[in-house]
Amino acid sequence: MNDQGKTKEELIKELQELQQENNTLKALYDKDITGRKQAKQELIIADKELVFQKEEKKKRAAELIIADKELTFQSKEKEKRAAELIIANKELAFQNREKEKRSDELIIADKELAFQNEEKGKRAAELIIADKELVFQKEEKKKRAAELIIADKELTFQSKEKENRAAELIIANKELAFQNEEKEKRVEELGIANKELAFQNKEKEKRAAELIIANKELAFQNEEKEKRAAELVIANKELTFQNREKEKRADELILANKELAFQNEEKEKRAAELETANKDLEQFAYVATHDLQEPLRMISSYTQLLERKYKDKLDQDANDYIHFAVDGAIRMQKLLNDLLEFSRISSRGKGFEQVDTSNILAQVISNIQLLIAENSCLITNDDLPTLIADESQIIRVFQNLIGNAIKFKKKSEFPKIHISCKKQNNMYQFSVADNGIGMEMQYHDRIFIIFQRLHSVKDYPGTGIGLSICKRIVERHGGKIWFESIVNEGTTFYFTIPV
Amino acid sequence: MENLKLVEILLIEDNPGDARLTQEALKGGKVKNNLHIVYDGKEATDFLFKRNQYQNAPRPDLIILDLNLPKKNGQEVLAEIKVDDNLKSIPVIILTTSKAEEDIIRSYNLHANCFLSKPIDLNKFFEVVKSIEDFWLTLVKLPGL
Numbered sequence: 262m263n264d265q266g267k268t269k270e271e272l273i274k275e276l277q278e279l280q281q282e283n284n285t286l287k288a289l290y291d292k293d294i295t296g297r298k299q300a301k302q303e304l305i306i307a308d309k310e311l312v313f314q315k316e317e318k319k320k321r322a323a324e325l326i327i328a329d330k331e332l333t334f335q336s337k338e339k340e341k342r343a344a345e346l347i348i349a350n351k352e353l354a355f356q357n358r359e360k361e362k363r364s365d366e367l368i369i370a371d372k373e374l375a376f377q378n379e380e381k382g383k384r385a386a387e388l389i390i391a392d393k394e395l396v397f398q399k400e401e402k403k404k405r406a407a408e409l410i411i412a413d414k415e416l417t418f419q420s421k422e423k424e425n426r427a428a429e430l431i432i433a434n435k436e437l438a439f440q441n442e443e444k445e446k447r448v449e450e451l452g453i454a455n456k457e458l459a460f461q462n463k464e465k466e467k468r469a470a471e472l473i474i475a476n477k478e479l480a481f482q483n484e485e486k487e488k489r490a491a492e493l494v495i496a497n498k499e500l501t502f503q504n505r506e507k508e509k510r511a512d513e514l515i516l517a518n519k520e521l522a523f524q525n526e527e528k529e530k531r532a533a534e535l536e537t538a539n540k541d542l543e544q545f546a547y548v549a550t551h552d553l554q555e556p557l558r559m560i561s562s563y564t565q566l567l568e569r570k571y572k573d574k575l576d577q578d579a580n581d582y583i584h585f586a587v588d589g590a591i592r593m594q595k596l597l598n599d600l601l602e603f604s605r606i607s608s609r610g611k612g613f614e615q616v617d618t619s620n621i622l623a624q625v626i627s628n629i630q631l632l633i634a635e636n637s638c639l640i641t642n643d644d645l646p647t648l649i650a651d652e653s654q655i656i657r658v659f660q661n662l663i664g665n666a667i668k669f670k671k672k673s674e675f676p677k678i679h680i681s682c683k684k685q686n687n688m689y690q691f692s693v694a695d696n697g698i699g700m701e702m703q704y705h706d707r708i709f710i711i712f713q714r715l716h717s718v719k720d721y722p723g724t725g726i727g728l729s730i731c732k733r734i735v736e737r738h739g740g741k742i743w744f745e746s747i748v749n750e751g752t753t754f755y756f757t758i759p760v
Numbered sequence: 761m762e763n764l765k766l767v768e769i770l771l772i773e774d775n776p777g778d779a780r781l782t783q784e785a786l787k788g789g790k791v792k793n794n795l796h797i798v799y800d801g802k803e804a805t806d807f808l809f810k811r812n813q814y815q816n817a818p819r820p821d822l823i824i825l826d827l828n829l830p831k832k833n834g835q836e837v838l839a840e841i842k843v844d845d846n847l848k849s850i851p852v853i854i855l856t857t858s859k860a861e862e863d864i865i866r867s868y869n870l871h872a873n874c875f876l877s878k879p880i881d882l883n884k885f886f887e888v889v890k891s892i893e894d895f896w897l898t899l900v901k902l903p904g905l
Contacts, residue, residue, distance in 0.1 A: 554857050554880075555778075558778075559778075561882065562777070562781055562885060565883070566784070591881065598859075
């Protein structure tokens with residue numbers, strides 16, 4: 262439950278952070294839109310300004326055209342006036358020449374007159390007056406010429422003025438052209454600025470689109486988070502449900518535990534009962550053995566004592582009878598001892614500890630060294646492992662198997678025994694292989710049963726308990742025992758002990 | 761090595777057959793002995809602590825003790841002997857049918873001087889009794905002998 266709480270808090274925190282981030286983005290987006298609106302308005306104003314300036318230029322151009330026309334008209338008037346003045350001048354020049362001709366004629370006439378003067382005296386005075394008239398007329402003509410020069414000067418001045426005015430107009434025109442260029446430049450710049458603005462607009466649109474996508478993404482993430490939160494809520498419910506189930510289960514387990522505890526108690530009771538029963542059985546076996554052995558020993562001892570004291574006083578039959586009685590008693594005693602040992606493998610076994618099989622083999626060889634020497638037996642072995650086992654029981658297993666291998670040797674050959682071990686499936690598999698008489702595989706079950714024998718006591722003495730003891734010991738260790746055999750070639754006994 | 765003094769042996773054995781066999785085995789021995797036989801644990805302690813009919817019983821030089829006894833078993837008798845200052849120096853030989861490991865261990869823990877199993881074969885039984893005689897009554901130096 263603690264872990265769940267934390268996760269929820271963390272999620273809420275995460276959600277709040279995301280909302281904050283979203284708000285920041287929205288503010289940025291709003292700011293951007295405001296900026297763009299301002300820029301648009303500025304563009305509209307600049308556009309209006311341009312339109313206004315264009316109209317002004319058009320007006321100005323129209324005015325200039327009118328001024329031009331005026332100038333052209335004035336120029337034409339001046340040319341007309343100059344042409345009239347030229348005609349007037351030519352008239353004056355013609356009149357002058359006419360006057361010079363007249364004056365020449367007058368000079369001739371004068372001379373005529375001067376000639377005639379002498380004749381005509383009266384006529385002279387009249388001529389002086391006419392002469393005076395002529396001087397006056399000359400002065401008038403000079404005044405008129407001066408007036409013409411002045412008029413000419415006036416014309417020249419007016420022409421210069423007109424030229425000045427034309428130059429000024431040219432300058433004004435250039436100025437206008439420059440201004441036009443400037444305006445065109447400005448228009449271009451404005452065009453560039455417009456493009457720039459358009460580009461910026463596109464960028465902003467892209468950014469806006471991106472923001473929209475980001476927004477969508479955020480919205481999607483929000484949805485996902487909400488979904489996740491919803492899922493968590495569901496998971497929480499599920500967990501709560503599971504917890505309840507677990508609590509139920511725990512309750513059930515507690516009940517089951519109680520049940521088990523009860524069963525355990527029952528089992529312990531049963532085990533205790535079994536142990537008691539086992540001890541009783543053991544006690545029974547011990548007592549039976551002991552108590553049976555006592556009378557048996559009495560039978561054998563006193564028959565033997567009888568034999569010892571009265572041997573010569575009895576016949577051979579009596580001796581045979583005594584022998585059978587003693588032999589029977591001795592064999593029964595052995596059976597009782599074996600039975601006792603067999604019944605005590607589990608209950609009287611010692612705890613398991615680390616035992617080195619090499620040492621065990623050495624111990625076994627030492628225990629039966631006389632038997633080995635008597636039979637010229639050759640015992641070899643591979644590397645042997647260390648086991649967790651009851652040492653004395655493993656000694657017993659090896660001793661029984663090796664003892665059997667020697668007992669069931671071929672008469673024609675010295676017994677050879679090889680002991681080896683391999684690790685397989687977490688088990689040590691031991692083998693004790695001999696070159697003895699072998700046995701038929703059909704007896705494979707029988708030979709491990711207590712007191713079951715394949716041979717007569719006469720040929721091979723023994724109670725037939727050795728292999729059943731081996732089986733019981735190996736099984737007590739959690740292993741198995743079996744054998745492979747070929748008649749007249751030899752037998753290999755295998756047994757396994759857990760690693 | 762000559763022992764003129766009579767050696768007192770206490771045999772604690774409930775089986776008259778075995779008692780008789782032991783008696784037979786000791787008969788032919790070199791050491792002159794006086795064999796006392798008691799047939800249960802209580803009688804044994806009466807003898808050792810000179811109680812009841814055993815007021816005049818001698819202090820034995822050697823005790824041969826069977827473990828399975830009526831009334832008071834061999835180990836109880838052994839324990840009483842070995843905690844008694846007067847008796848604890850007497851060698852106690854356990855001679856029993858049992859070969860059980862726990863009997864052997866418990867006997868030695870109670871300070872038995874040696875533990876012997878009764879052989880089934882008569883000749884071997886005689887040998888064992890003879891070896892007791894040879895070792896404990898001839899070879900070993902005991903206090904007071």
